[in-house]
Amino acid sequence: MVASRNEERLRKATDEMKKNITSPAELDHMQCNIRKEEQVQNLISTTLKRFGKLDFLINNGGGQFPARAESFSLKGWNAVIETNLTGTFLCCREAYNQWMNDNGGVIVNIIADMWKGIPMMSHTGAARAAVDNLTKSLALEWAESGVRINSVAPGSSIYSETAAANYGDPKIFAYNIPKIPLKRLGTVEEISTSVCFLLSPASAYITGETIKVDGGGSLYSTMIFEVPDHKKSKAYTWKDDEETKSKL
Numbered sequence: 001m002v003a004s005r006n007e008e009r010l011r012k013a014t015d016e017m018k019k020n021i022t023s024p025a026e027l028d029h030m031q032c033n034i035r036k037e038e039q040v041q042n043l044i045s046t047t048l049k050r051f052g053k054l055d056f057l058i059n060n061g062g063g064q065f066p067a068r069a070e071s072f073s074l075k076g077w078n079a080v081i082e083t084n085l086t087g088t089f090l091c092c093r094e095a096y097n098q099w100m101n102d103n104g105g106v107i108v109n110i111i112a113d114m115w116k117g118i119p120m121m122s123h124t125g126a127a128r129a130a131v132d133n134l135t136k137s138l139a140l141e142w143a144e145s146g147v148r149i150n151s152v153a154p155g156s157s158i159y160s161e162t163a164a165a166n167y168g169d170p171k172i173f174a175y176n177i178p179k180i181p182l183k184r185l186g187t188v189e190e191i192s193t194s195v196c197f198l199l200s201p202a203s204a205y206i207t208g209e210t211i212k213v214d215g216g217g218s219l220y221s222t223m224i225f226e227v228p229d230h231k232k233s234k235a236y237t238w239k240d241d242e243e244t245k246s247k248l
């Protein structure tokens with residue numbers, strides 16, 4: 001079952017996938033806004049009615065807008081937190097309560113390269129870091145039910161049309177290439193094969209982990225953002241601070 005909000009895009013995507021499926025697996029799609037609790041409950045129960053089981057859950061839905069943190073309205077902040085953190089939580093909870101508690105299963109959460117912060121997208125950085133931590137807690141709580149849960153963190157380097165449109169510049173991903181040790185963008189296949197690995201028995205001994213698929217970008221400098229030159233940081237020394245010294 002493939003789910004998101006936009007029916008037309010869903011139909012197009014599933015039609016394309018059906019053409020490429022070589023296994024006897026069936027495929028269906030369903031509208032669901034993961035920010036709405038009842039819609040998530042309905043997605044999982046409908047999936048169970050349609051297919052009779054739920055072996056895997058992949059939480060890939062996500063999104064944000066670029067802006068400085070001081071300009072966020074509460075509505076904008078909540079929209080991003082609900083999409084990236086609360087939506088993921090709701091899908092995990094419903095999959096567990098409706099099926100995986102009794103039958104086991106595997107969950108993979110897609111997050112992002114937020115290890116050094118994400119300037120201009122701090123809301124999503126906070127939400128993705130929270131999902132990284134949620135993954136660890138759920139791995140411990142749900143291990144006894146035979147549930148494994150892991151995350152995949154793509155670098156800021158996997159071209160997507162929606163992302164380029166969202167950021168208003170089709171070249172936005174290419175700007176990152178100099179900051180990626182492997183000196184190229186990543187491919188969608190390089191993300192999806194990591195997800196397949198985590199869903200497969202080949203990863204039977206891995207839970208609570210996050211795999212970074214970022215060409216080494218998270219080890220290197222922060223993407224795109226430069227801190228402007230300024231003189232706002234005052235050094236602290238004993239010599240210059242007699243007043244503080246006298247208080248100690």
Ligand SMILES: CCCCCCCCC/C=C/C(=O)SCCNC(=O)CCNC(=O)[C@H](O)C(C)(C)COP(=O)(O)OP(=O)(O)OC[C@H]1O[C@@H](n2cnc3c(N)ncnc32)[C@H](O)[C@@H]1OP(=O)(O)O
Nearest residue numbers: 063064065066067073075076079080083120156162163166
């Ligand atoms: C430099 C970068 C390096 C970028 C470097 C590259 C890094 C890439 C790393 C990550 C890549 C990806 O994730 S790729 C995937 C990207 N895809 C997307 O982001 C999908 C598009 N985004 C979204 O869906 C949205 O961002 C999101 C807010 C979450 C949901 O939008 P909705 O319209 O459904 O939300 P609503 O509930 O209606 O709330 C909308 C409110 O959000 C706020 N809002 C929405 N867009 C806004 C905007 N452009 N500027 C300010 N505020 C905005 C306003 O307060 C809106 O309220 P009003 O004022 O009342 O309207």
Ligand SMILES: NC(=O)C1=CN([C@@H]2O[C@H](COP(=O)(O)OP(=O)(O)OC[C@H]3O[C@@H](n4cnc5c(N)ncnc54)[C@H](OP(=O)(O)O)[C@@H]3O)[C@@H](O)[C@H]2O)C=CC1
Nearest residue numbers: 004005006033034060061062063112154155157158160162
């Ligand atoms: N591209 C990149 O470089 C990177 C991507 N990522 C993350 O990987 C994931 C996939 O990214 P990508 O394919 O590039 O982005 P897309 O924007 O193409 O995909 C995001 C998907 O999330 C769905 N979605 C968004 N909000 C909701 C919602 N409230 N309920 C249900 N579905 C929702 C969208 O479908 P619809 O609009 O129909 O609801 C869309 O299919 C996202 O989580 C993204 O943030 C992370 C790092 C880098």
